[in-house]
Amino acid sequence: MLTIGVVGCGDVATRAYLPGIKHLEDKSRLVACFDTIAERAETAAAMFPGAIAYTSYDAFLAHPGGMDLVINLTPAPLHRQITGQALEAGYNVFSEKPIAATIEQANELVALAGQAGKQLFCAPAVMVTARFRWLKEYVQSGAIGRPTLNTAQIGSMGPAAWRTYTGDPTVFYKPGVGPLIDTGVYMLTAMTGMLGPAKRVAAMGGIAIPERNILIPAFEGKTAKVETEDIMMIHLDFGENTFGQLLSSFAIPQSHVPMFELFGEGGTISIRRDQWYNGNGTTDLYLRNEADETQEGWRENVPVPAPIATDGILESGILHVLECLEGEATPVMTAAHATHVLEIMNAARESVRSGKAIALTTTFGQNARDVAGQDLAAIES
Template sequence: MEPIRVGIIGVGNVLNQYLDKIGVHPDVDIVALADVNEAAVSARAEEYGVRKALSPDELLADPEIELVLNLTPPKLHAPVSLQAIAAGKHVLSEKPFATSLEEAQQILDAAKEAGVYAGSAPTTFLGSGAQTSRKLIDDGWIGEPVAAFGSFVNRGYEHWHPNVDPFYSPGAGPMLDIGPYLITNLVNIFGPVQRVSASAAKSSDTRPRPTSTGGYNGEIEIKTPTHISGSIDFESGAVATVVVSWDVWNHNLPHFEIYGTAGSIAAPNPDHFDGAPVLRRGEPRDLSLDMTPPGGGDWRETALTHRDDAYRGIGLAEFGHAIRAGVEPRTGGAFAYHVLEVLLAFEQSSQAGRHIEIASTCERPRPLPSVGPHEPYRFD
């Protein structure tokens, strides 16, 4: 396949997660980087050997670029994606796809009219850990999957992130920031969602603002829920429990587990591309009144069925393959819109005090073909 020619808008913290291992995807050609910060884009282009350092307008006008990777802050995802589409480019955005369904629908409508593809990260469900888990389930190792549990909980981002205020603003918070990793992986396992029921809260209206030298200076205003828990009902009949929080110091919760009629899988962290799932088939002792304690029994780490060096560049490679083949990307618009609707439904459910029915649907993403450690990635 002729490499897909990519231009990246936004050279902040997440750029390295796409480019550090981009060499394992020879079908991706990073043509240009762009940012409103001229000094930053020049330095990053030199760091990664990217031949063009441009302004965003110059990148969008560049005829060599086919696919725009949108790494701008979340509130700019929709505006920049719409600009890319208007310039005739395909666009893959960092998560979330948009901060509202209205914005997301505008992106879908514009892409359809322009005849281009639009989609969104996260793409961790394309990594070896998630794809091996998917294959184990599809091959029947835990019987029929009927339930799952997923969590991402910590004490918040202000202790390490250099620009934390946007994370505590409307259109952000833990559900839209870390929730996408859980929801995309859940839809990869169970397919589309039918409804959501949830509770959302924030533990305080402000938080102390840490300084780089220790101590605190001022306050961060909290404008979004910081602890959200809920249940998801899938069209397949499965049910999942999800907890995301920036109000927790420490915990013993699993990141991601899938439960079936014949066993369970402890899947790797959905925020990561690697890691091996751990499998446990049902055992006779599980049928007694005194159940096997959490973590007990014969859990076995499984062999990976896919290469484990994908990193975030796999999203660009898969998207580019879909463009060349004329098929819907696994991270395409319908999937991205559905995931966003589910994410937004958690806070809506809490405010309304009822289940929120999900109006959209999508195809369960196609599994990736298995490849060995030294075989090229395949996306057919």
């Protein structure tokens, strides 16, 4: 039985992580909660018999008996500090996205984890959902041939228009957050998870709607000032004539465009908005067949062959991290992957400012383009 401490008992903790931990209580037990707002820490701790609520981080880190895992659910600008202190205190850490604000900070955290001999896992968990585990194998099997293009779109009006959001929506429109860090990160993690590290980024973007009425009842009459790009259009070059394109925005009221499409020489993988948020959910596939036209066409709503214990993307991450700590799984949500995605997001902003394509320097493990035994690294070398 693994013990867990949660830092930051706000919206995502209440909405997903605390119920997710409870759902997995055969594997883990929450023993400590920390929030600077006492009521939040106490409400979270009350869900788990014997758990202790803390309002001091030092006291939390000194929890009697320690814990096997600290989950960092604080707002993005605090991730470097909170994760770093937990690693220094000798804990494994699972951080919500982004891993940190800069590559240098991310590298510092990786170094701290190494010094402590502890593991650092990073959200988003999209690649450990049942769907993406299967799709990666599906592409690796050669089912859609050589992948050529991955398009993705994730858009909304952002948390100011999310009437049931319980946190502070203004944070999401400030420098250092924005649609890319908040939700575009899911797509970049999926795109690079499928195609491997990207080599170059070119982006356009800007602030399309500079002020927002906040529609959350507790913020009635208040507005949010938009201080970072609310439209980001990103082009990625994966090398070997394989490309990616992402639209990430807080200026999209609604859309019928699929959220994720991966095109190969022999077929298409397509995930609609109503499919995306269920990690065990269905996927649409299109297969070409040059020899037999009758075998060509869409297969709609194809189920995942091996669903896992949870549908939620976030909850899939908790399960994966626990399995890694138990030695039952190999880490997929690595700091190296999160650092590469962070580099893409920061390079995209730099490209918006400079008007130039930016070469990427970071890299991480294997990818689904190693189709049918072909080793991409060998091809490239």
